[in-house]
Structure formats: C-alpha cells, structure tokens
Amino acid sequence: MSDLHRTVEAIWRIESPRLIAGLARLLGDVGLAEELAQDAFVAALEQWPVSGVPDNSGAWLMATAKHRAIDRLRRRTRLTRKHEELARELEAREKAEPDLAAALDDEIGDDLLSLVFTTCHPVLSTEARVALTLRLFGGLTTDEIAHAFLVPETTVAQRIVRAKRTLAETSVPIEVPRGAELASRLASVLEVVYLIFNEGYSATAGDEWVRPDLCEEALRLGRVLAGLMPSEPEVHGLVALMETQASRLRARIGPSGEPILLAEQDRGRWDYVLIGRGLAALERAEELGGALGPYALQAAIAACHARARSADETDWERIVALYDALAQLAPSPVVELNRAVAVSMAFGPAAGLDLVDALTSEPALESYYLLPSVRGDLLAKLGRRDEARLEFERAASLTQNAREQRLLAERAAACGAHHNSRPTI
Amino acid sequence: MRVMVMVKANEQSEGGVLPDEQMLTEMNKFNEELVKAGVMLAGEGLDASSKGARVKFDGDKRTVIDGPFAETKELVAGFWLWQVRSMDEAIEWLKRAPFKEGEVEIRKVFEAEDFGDAMTPELKEQTERLREQLAEQQ
Numbered sequence: 001m002s003d004l005h006r007t008v009e010a011i012w013r014i015e016s017p018r019l020i021a022g023l024a025r026l027l028g029d030v031g032l033a034e035e036l037a038q039d040a041f042v043a044a045l046e047q048w049p050v051s052g053v054p055d056n057s058g059a060w061l062m063a064t065a066k067h068r069a070i071d072r073l074r075r076r077t078r079l080t081r082k083h084e085e086l087a088r089e090l091e092a093r094e095k096a097e098p099d100l101a102a103a104l105d106d107e108i109g110d111d112l113l114s115l116v117f118t119t120c121h122p123v124l125s126t127e128a129r130v131a132l133t134l135r136l137f138g139g140l141t142t143d144e145i146a147h148a149f150l151v152p153e154t155t156v157a158q159r160i161v162r163a164k165r166t167l168a169e170t171s172v173p174i175e176v177p178r179g180a181e182l183a184s185r186l187a188s189v190l191e192v193v194y195l196i197f198n199e200g201y202s203a204t205a206g207d208e209w210v211r212p213d214l215c216e217e218a219l220r221l222g223r224v225l226a227g228l229m230p231s232e233p234e235v236h237g238l239v240a241l242m243e244t245q246a247s248r249l250r251a252r253i254g255p256s257g258e259p260i261l262l263a264e265q266d267r268g269r270w271d272y273v274l275i276g277r278g279l280a281a282l283e284r285a286e287e288l289g290g291a292l293g294p295y296a297l298q299a300a301i302a303a304c305h306a307r308a309r310s311a312d313e314t315d316w317e318r319i320v321a322l323y324d325a326l327a328q329l330a331p332s333p334v335v336e337l338n339r340a341v342a343v344s345m346a347f348g349p350a351a352g353l354d355l356v357d358a359l360t361s362e363p364a365l366e367s368y369y370l371l372p373s374v375r376g377d378l379l380a381k382l383g384r385r386d387e388a389r390l391e392f393e394r395a396a397s398l399t400q401n402a403r404e405q406r407l408l409a410e411r412a413a414a415c416g417a418h419h420n421s422r423p424t425i
Numbered sequence: 426m427r428v429m430v431m432v433k434a435n436e437q438s439e440g441g442v443l444p445d446e447q448m449l450t451e452m453n454k455f456n457e458e459l460v461k462a463g464v465m466l467a468g469e470g471l472d473a474s475s476k477g478a479r480v481k482f483d484g485d486k487r488t489v490i491d492g493p494f495a496e497t498k499e500l501v502a503g504f505w506l507w508q509v510r511s512m513d514e515a516i517e518w519l520k521r522a523p524f525k526e527g528e529v530e531i532r533k534v535f536e537a538e539d540f541g542d543a544m545t546p547e548l549k550e551q552t553e554r555l556r557e558q559l560a561e562q563q
Contacts, residue, residue, distance in 0.1 A: 006511075006513045007513060007516075007517065009511075009513065010511060010513035010514040010516065010517040011517055013510060013511075013514050013517075014462065014514065014517055014518070212536075216508060216510075219463070219508075220462075220463035220464075220508065221463070222463070223460075223463030224461065224462060224463045227460060227461040227463070228461075250536075273466055273467055273506065274466075277466070
C-alpha cells in the first residue's frame with residue numbers, strides 16, 4: 001500500500017463518521033450517505049497524488065461529497081420531486097453558507113448522535129446493529145469487522161447491505177429520539193457498544209481468550225458517546241465499566257495465551273491509566289445521579305476490584321450489596337450467579353453453594369458454562385472433589401472457547417490430584 | 426495501539442513563558458477534538474527544565490544534576506498518550522495540532538505481546554517473589 005493510500009485510510013478513520021453523519025442528515029438516507037462518502041474518498045485517492053493532501057482534508061471531503069450528492073440527485077433518471085427539492089436546497093445552502101464545513105461543525109455532534117441511534121435502531125437485528133455501528137460510526141472497513149468477529153467478509157458485507165436496505169424500507173428517521181423513547185433507544189446503543197466490548201473481553205469463539213483490538217474499538221465508541229451525551233449518567237457508567245475491565249486485559253492472559261482468573265492476576269500488570277479513567281467516569285455517573293444504573297452498578301463492582309491492592313483485600317461485602325442492587329434493578333440468573341460468587345467470597349463457600357444450587361434448575365443457565373464452573377469451584381473449596389471434577393468437565397463441554405476449555409480441563413484434572421482452592425470469576 | 430506524543434521544548438517553554446491566549450485556545454480546541462474522538466487517554470505539559478533534575482548512573486555511582494539542561498530542542502515539554510488504530514492515524518491527528526514551529530515526536534508504546542520471549546520464566550519468578558514481598562508488607 002502506498003503512503004498516500006495509508007494516509008487516506010487514516011483520514012477515513014477520522015473523518016468518515018462525521019462525513020457520513022452530515023450527509024445522512026442532508027439526504028435522509030444512511031446508505032446513500034455512506035456511498036457518497038466513499039465516492040469522495042475515491043476522488044481523494046485520484047486527486048491528492050497530483051494536488052497534494054489539502055490542509056483541511058475533512059472540509060475538502062465534505063465539499064466533494066456534497067457536490068456529488070447534488071450531481072447524483074440531478075442525474076437520476078426518474079427524479080422524484082423530493083430529490084429535486086433536496087438538490088435545490090443543498091445548492092441554496094451552499095450559496096448561503098460558503099464555508100459549509102464550518103457551518104456543519106456545530107451540528108456535527110447532533111449528526112453523529114442521530115447516526116448512532118439509527119445504526120442501533122431496534123428495527124435491525126443485533127448482528128446488523130453491531131456491523132453497521134462499527135462500519136459507519138466507528139469508521140472500520142468491512143474487512144476489519146469480519147476479521148474482528150471471525151466471520152467471512154461477504155457475511156459482514158451482506159449484513160451491512162441488508163441493514164441499510166431495512167433502514168430505507170422502514171423509513172427510520174435519522175434523528176435523536178426524544179422523551180420517553182430516548183431511554184429505551186439509548187439502552188439499545190449502549191448494549192451494542194458493550195456487546196462489542198464483551199466479544200473482545202471474553203471471546204465466545206475462536207482460539208484466543210481475549211481480543212484487545214475489539215475492546216479498544218468499543219472503548220473508543222463509548223468515549224465518543226460520552227463526549228456526545230455528557231449529561232447521560234449511564235453512558236459514563238458504561239465507559240467506567242469498560243475502562244475498568246479493560247485495565248485487566250494484559251493481566252488476564254498468561255504467556256501462552258491461557259486465561260488468568262481475577263484472584264490470581266498480577267495486579268502490577270493492571271493498567272492504571274485505564275483504572276484512573278474508569279474511576280473518574282464512575283464518579284461522573286454518580287454525580288449525575290446515576291449510581292444505581294445497571295452499567296454504573298457493574299462499574300462500581302469492577303471498581304471494588306480495581307481499588308483492592310490484593311485479592312484478599314477486596315471488599316466482598318460491598319460487592320454483595322452492589323449485586324443485591326443490580327439483582328433488584330435487572331433481575332437475571334447470571335447476576336444471581338455472580339452474586340453467589342461474591343457471597344461465597346464474603347461469607348464462605350457453603351453460603352455461596354446454597355445460592356448456586358438454587359440456580360441449577362434455572363432454564364436460562366442450562367447450557368451456561370459458568371454455572372458448573374462456579375459450582376465446581378465452590379465444591380472444590382469445600383473438599384468435595386469428585387463432584388467438583390464432574391462440574392468442571394461439564395463446564396468444559398459447554399464453552400466454545402478453546403482456551404477456556406483447556407483451563408477447565410486442567411481444573412477438572414487438579415480435582416483428582418491435590419486440593420485446589422482457586423476462586424472463579 | 427497506544428502512542429506517546431512528545432512535544433519538544435523551545436526557548437519560551439524553557440524560559441517559563443506560558444503559551445499566549447490564542448495558542449491556549451487553539452490547543453484546548455484540539456484537545457477537545459481528541460477527547461471527543463476517544464483518542465486521548467492522557468496528556469500533560471511540563472514545567473521548564475530549570476525546575477527538574479537528572480540522576481546520572483555510572484556503575485554503582487549516582488550523581489544528581491540539577492536543571493536547567495542545555496539541549497533545549499531535545500527536551501520534552503509536554504506529552505500526550507493516545508489510543509489509535511495505526512501509526513498513520515496518529516500522524517494524521519498530529520498534523521491537526523495547532524503548532525506553528527518545532528518538532529513533535531510520536532512513539533509507539535510497547536504492548537504486552539511486543540515483549541515476546543524477553544519475559545523469561547526467571548523474570549516471571551522474580552516478579553512473583555516481589556509481589557509476595559509486597560503482599561507481606563501490607
């Protein structure tokens with residue numbers, strides 16, 4: 001790849017979300033906006049080798065894309081009245097505001113928000129939301145998304161094409177929802193970001209246990225959102241949760257790629273830049289009155305671990321209390337399972353096992369590998385090794401991740417050998 | 426990936442002269458852009474080297490040298506820690522900084538995997554021992 005090509009790619013990464021967001025507002029169509037943004041970059045690749053990279057590449061791209069938008073709308077053989085009006089309006093705006101890029105600047109924040117609310121619209125499947133958000137709001141290429149999610153590029157390309165078609169067909173308005181709708185739609189946006197993070201933090205498929213690049217992408221999306229919606233506590237809550245969890249990424253894998261559990265991590269390898277950022281974001285969420293939001297609560301739990309200088313110093317009683325609050329707010333068997341682990345750490349393995357046993361009949365956890373994994377751990381601590389071994393074996397058979405399978409198989413084997421007292425989570 | 430972006434000193438920064446209002450405004454705007462893009466992790470400006478010190482190592486001998494230091498253009502006057510996807514992206518961001526003169530250096534921060542085999546089992550054991558000692562002190 002030539003130097004210029006790489007430069008243009010880097011500029012795409014920086015500029016394309018804003019460019020697409022601005023065009024989407026002008027045209028009312030996300031798919032068309034992306035197409036025109038791409039056209040503008042192709043034009044850059046053609047012209048910049050001769051003319052040199054312009055000082056304000058963003059404004060250049062916006063102006064180019066807009067001219068193409070006008071051309072495109074005019075050239076369409078079957079011009080609808082709407083397109084005609086749109087083209088005229090664009091031209092009029094350009095005459096009225098010679099420095100359109102600068103004029104757009106003020107609206108960029110709103111445009112970007114409208115864009116992300118559109119790419120995370122509930123009319124789309126979760127997979128489509130993830131792909132479209134990374135593509136349009138994150139500036140990733142289809143190839144990069146495919147690589148990150150270990151699926152063929154054609155699959156991602158199809159998802160994106162279909163998602164754009166769905167958005168156009170259902171005439172989803174490109175806007176920031178208001179009033180009562182805002183809360184549920186924001187939850188959808190945050191869910192998409194956290195999903196991306198989690199796929200990186202605890203990969204559900206493949207040979208690697210973590211994929212830090214995906215975590216970095218999600219963190220970046222989260223930070224951008226926090227800048228766009230500074231007064232939404234849950235956005236800061238989510239950022240706090242991701243920053244704090246990501247701070248453990250490099251302590252979470254051993255030299256040969258094996259997972260290292262929280263209690264055994266070398267805390268000197270935690271990333272204190274990220275911990276500091278996470279704690280600051282949590283503080284912001286709390287200041288905004290969002291201490292009891294689902295992400296803020298999870299961030300508060302993560303912060304308990306981050307603040308503890310060693311595993312023994314962890315404030316498990318506080319963690320139990322936070323899980324109590326979380327279980328009330330968003331009751332789920334997975335939260336109950338985590339709470340059980342916290343209870344076992346605060347009040348002993350027997351107390352934890354009682355809670356876990358109550359969950360074994362839970363249909364939602366039937367094939368969830370962490371249930372037998374936690375149960376095996378508690379049984380092992382109570383010296384019930386044969387039962388523990390069976391649970392670890394069952395857990396190993398339930399996870400798709402090769403690294404986790406190996407870890408669980410080792411723990412099963414250890415139950416046959418010597419006493420093992422490693423806690424889980 | 427992360428990069429450290431190092432802004433070099435000049436006569437003004439070494440003379441303790443703060444940037445003028447216009448520069449500060451432009452720099453704030455640039456920093457805001459970086460934050461909004463989710464790129465900036467940290468950043469600080471450094472005081473003149475006259476307020477700093479160096480420790481020189483020679484075998485077991487340590488000599489303290491007080492600032493200021495002569496080689497102005499080689500001194501670091503401020504830094505950013507950025508999270509970017511590539512060195513090209515870092516370069517693109519830096520081009521947008523409001524500096525009018527001087528040189529700013531971008532360096533890639535080592536990631537865990539960059540160490541590869543350098544982290545030998547012995548080194549790991551040593552780290553482990555250190556950690557145990559620390560735990561005992563607590």
